[in-house]
Amino acid sequence: MxxxxxxxxxxxxxxxxxxxxxxxxxxxxxxxxxxxxxxxxxxxxxxxxxxxxxxxxxxxxxxxxxxxxxxxxxxxxxxxxxxxxxxxxxxxxxxxxxxxxxxxxxxxxxxxxxxxxxxxxxxxxxxxxxxxxxxxxxxxxxxxxxxxxxxxxxxxxxxxxxxxxxxxxxxxxxxxxxxxxxxxxxxxxxxxxxxxxxxxxxxxxxxxxxxxxxxxxxxxxxxxxxxxxxxxxxxxxxxxxxxxxxxxxxxxxxxxxxxxxxxxxxxxxxxDLKRVPDFKIQRARLTRQFERAREALAASRPHSRLLALQSQLESEWQQFSETIAHWTALQSEKLSDAKHQMQDRWEHSELRGRLQLQIERSLRAQRRRVQNLRRSMIAECVPV
Ligand SMILES: [Zn+2]
Ligand SMILES: [Zn+2]
Structure with a gap:
């Protein structure tokens, strides 16, 4: 009952x-x-x-x-x-x-x-x-x-x-x-x-x-x-x-x-319409793609081609984690006391825009690479 x-x-x-x-x-x-x-x-x-x-x-x-x-x-x-x-x-x-x-x-x-x-x-x-x-x-x-x-x-x-x-x-x-x-x-x-x-x-x-x-x-x-x-x-x-x-x-x-x-x-x-920044959306998508790719690899029987794909995936994951860590560090740095006085200038500076753009581009490129990786896995008959 x-x-x-x-x-x-x-x-x-x-x-x-x-x-x-x-x-x-x-x-x-x-x-x-x-x-x-x-x-x-x-x-x-x-x-x-x-x-x-x-x-x-x-x-x-x-x-x-x-x-x-x-x-x-x-x-x-x-x-x-x-x-x-x-x-x-x-x-x-x-x-x-x-x-x-x-x-x-x-x-x-x-x-x-x-x-x-x-x-x-x-x-x-x-x-x-x-x-x-x-x-x-x-x-x-x-x-x-x-x-x-x-x-x-x-x-x-x-x-x-x-x-x-x-x-x-x-x-x-x-x-x-x-x-x-x-x-x-x-x-x-x-x-x-x-x-x-x-x-x-x-x-x-x-x-x-x-x-x-x-x-x-x-x-x-x-x-x-x-x-x-x-x-x-x-x-x-x-x-x-x-x-x-x-x-x-x-x-x-x-x-x-x-x-x-x-x-x-x-x-x-x-x-006051609230929107989640594109960066966070991109990060969530990419994390999910890595998760699915890892699950598929874990479920498959390893052979040389898949092992190579696995090591490629690990390296992409490493890069992705570093990019996220870099972004997080930038954010905390921005909010730190030392940077606090510069906040107004920082908020309006081109530097911040350029850095954000650069990181978003890098995440998009990583996402494309993960998609290619998944396609390769599908070609290897791995259900992703
Ligand atoms: Zn709801
Ligand atoms: Zn619901």
Whole structure:
């Protein structure tokens, strides 16, 4: 018997999930077959789905849970209203639970939606029995207790949920003369889709995909998942660099949440956007590549060609460690007392820029060499 099975059922959450899913699999197909559902219902349903999803990813997650940027109160209210419409609990409870997830990721006893307890548990099971509502450790979110938008939304959460989930679909349905079409599409279908898109981040994004940055937890990067999780599919990167306002760091990676935040910054609604320096990202990638190459070599049967590759890999690792040590020494030197007086000049000098560029170039070159090395190993029939 698992820990969650011993706990009583969380009836409010279970009933909410069952009663919203049932009409989607029963009434909606029948109604769609026998009645005409207006295009307006589909368009408004999609827009509400997007606003709910992005209020969770850009607001609940990156703004409040991780403090990846600061937002204007107008933007916060938008997130608070449309985030409540997604019915995933108040910002305060959501952010507190999510911070515990990051702190104890994969720990079967402390991670609230640990992927090590199986797909069903991490997707939805954790809410049915082991939902932490009512005993959330608010000591994790002292900063949020001082946020007016957060505390008002927490105190009146139920009213926010009812007004948005009933008021908006019914009001829009009456306006467009398609009440039941709107209730079913913009009400039920939108909410169920919004739920599962977010739940996939806790389940699939911890099970399916690649690990280009870290193997210390189960989080994965998955381009396909990013498509319908508003960019949260780059979860391996996110677990290593959780305070970056981006999850997909390449310009072409599908992360509409980062584009929304950047657009809000351009409009003056967001500021202090945090980004992990390229150097640190490059270092994480390279460390991971060395790790994978070493694992592959350790798993293979040694023969002369592989032994040569192994010694080449060791020498690359040596160089890489030296470059990192050099960089770290430069950083500490910069911060030392002797250099302290020169800090202003140093911050703006060309010397610092040139050194950083030189080290980043050297790391990129090493990364290329490791990639070539891995290709050689693949050619030697080594599964990398
Ligand atoms: Zn996670
Ligand atoms: Zn997170």
């Amino acid at each position: 698992t820990r969650s099975e011993r706990l009583p059922i969380n009836w409010p959450a279970a009933l909410m999930l069952i009663l919203t899913s049932l009409p989607v699999v029963t009434v909606l197909p029948w109604y769609g077959w026998t009645h005409h559902i207006s295009a307006a219902a589909w368009i408004c349903g999609s827009l509400l789905l997007m606003s709910n999803g992005m209020s969770i990813t850009a607001g609940y997650h990156r703004l409040w849970a991780h403090r990846a940027y600061s937002a204007h109160p107008a933007l916060k209210w938008g997130y608070a209203i449309f985030g409540a419409m997604a019915v995933q609990n108040s910002i305060l409870v959501w952010a507190a639970t999510h911070r515990v997830h990051h702190r104890h990721v994969d720990d079967v006893d402390h991670d609230p939606y640990s992927a090590r307890r199986g797909f069903w548990f991490s997707h939805v099971g954790w809410m049915l029995r082991d939902y932490p509502s009512g005993r959330v450790d608010l000591s994790r979110v002292p900063d949020l207790l001082e946020d007016r938008v957060v505390s008002i939304q927490h105190r009146h959460y139920l009213w926010f949920v009812l007004a948005t989930n009933f008021g908006l679909p019914i009001g829009l349905g009456l306006l467009f003369h398609d009440l039941w079409g709107f209730v079913l599409i913009a009400g039920f279908l939108r909410l169920v889709a919004s739920h599962h898109f977010t739940f996939f981040i806790n389940s699939l994004a911890h099970a399916w995909g690649r690990q280009p940055f870290t193997s210390t937890n189960t989080a994965r990067d998955n381009d396909f998942l990013a498509l319908f999780t508003w960019g949260e599919g780059y979860h391996n990167y996110h677990h290593l660099f959780q305070w970056d306002y981006r999850n997909g760091i390449r310009w072409w990676q599908w992360d509409p949440t980062k584009w929304l935040i950047a657009s809000c910054a351009w409009l003056g609604l967001a500021k």
